[in-house]
Amino acid sequence: MWKKSYFSTNAPKLCNRKTYLIFVLFLSFLSTTANAQESRLAEAPIMIDDKPITTKYIMREGHLLVPALFLKHTGAFVDWDEQYRSVVFRNRGTMFALPVGKKYSDDYVRGTWKRHSLPIETVEFNGEPFVPIVNVARKLGMDVRYDAALARTFITTNIDIQSNLIERGNMTEKLVALTFDDGPESRYTPQILDILKEKGAPATFFVMGKQIRQFPEEMKRIVNEGHGIANHTWNHPDLRRVWSQTVKEEIQSTQAEMAKVVGKQPDLFRPPFGAYSKSDIAVFNELGMRNIMWSVDTLDWSGLSGDEIVAIVNRDISPGGIILQHNFQAEARLLDGTVEALPQIIDDLRQKGYKFVTLQTLLSD
Template structure:
């Protein structure tokens, strides 16, 4: 009984640290001279962790803005719980809910249920993303530009358009771009029941897999609207919910120069840029803006990568080190 109680206390403590929702969470008020970089340097917290914690859709800050500063605490810094479980001769899952639970899965579920607005900032890389296709007007032009510029991008596609333009989706896949799920028909997710959301997304993934042979593990919510609970449900189904940190607002019919300006003003390592490869009617100048975005940001030293590549090192080292420490303490 004592072992169970001690295990429960340790488990709850680590869950609190993982969720970053400790009572001592610090809130910072942005000053006029502040940038993400200066705040990151001041607290020793990576920019992407600040962005993702605060769900920032832009890297631009404004005076008076309130930012929650993520805790530095992590498995790499937690020593007492490991010593405790070692002395008790049981792993945390065994102490709390039995030996059949994988600690790796437990950690993964705790760490990965958040939405992603920004990727790894270790390298000067940006991910270009395109929503709402495929179709036969703008998508072919965008693909040609990407091919000429030797850029791989990420396309978040809708199920109903995949059924209408399967060959275009196949082209996107065969040219080396990554494909993500953007629902079947672009609903407002908070208005759907869990079952409706599940069926909508499942149908889209099935259609994508039928055309490309690959089941997507990236998801982007329409309008950027998704509840934390819904993102957690999707995480449990193997999806990473991808938002953005630079919004071109090309869907508003902005001129190419303004689209370029909007993306460039938010450009920094780890940024995920939102554009579209579908537009129903009216002015739409993403095709004109795209070559300028690529050329001007490349001139500043940026590399363009897919979303998975942007995220490939995100959190991996801390998790691996944590697993190694736990295994070492329990064997």
């Protein structure tokens, strides 16, 4: 079922009756118990490495079930095997699968799959698999406890993943990077490029794979005019809500399309919406991608006017700043303010002593 071999020497650990009773009382206190027939599920926060993360949940026979993808917040890889209709979990040397509708797990141990019983089955709600979080977390080598005084469930993941988050560059010099997300396309990208060329200001474009394929000439122009390029996935999904393998494919397919069209594969990546899980960070690291955020959010996507965008930039800019803007196609023309503001942003910041550079230059140190 899976090409790469993983193994675990730990058998599943089942919660005792007292632990489950506590979970029942806790969730009953928060909300009316939900079940798979309800159209709207209840929600509750679960502490992961002391950080509260709210999730939907289902109670079944005294067991707490959460969306399988929620476990990505722990740092474990979470995938879907369509052939066996199973959720597959991986963490270091441990790998196991939970088939939907079954009260067992298939554990990959020393090159073979071995079946182990579980006290509750994995269920499907509105096409989404829900898994017993206590059993899954413990099988992944995590610690789970319930604090009655705080009315909170705590999971200590025991997974250390190195973050490579970057929100700004070197603050000792007055350098600034303009960045544009979601292109290329044919309405705003040419206008932005015209302004940048006229002003002699380089920028960096976080491009989407499907947009490169649809607008290869605009992509070539970005590179030919000396601007930086970076990866922004193929389809712009919320990475927290897609399987780990999908995250990897979103990045790799866009890298391949950039290489095909302009012969470059940058190591800069920005997740759509700036959203990602702990597991996604592990994927970024595996692929050698630096996770680029921003220090100035212009909120231009919301249809702000040019004057409003300029005011935000002048208020929030500082040395080493990374300015977030967009260049997507929109019939509502929400980015007219971006084009209107750009010349003024460049003029204002230059008057303040700033120099415009690509992200590659800003982060070269």
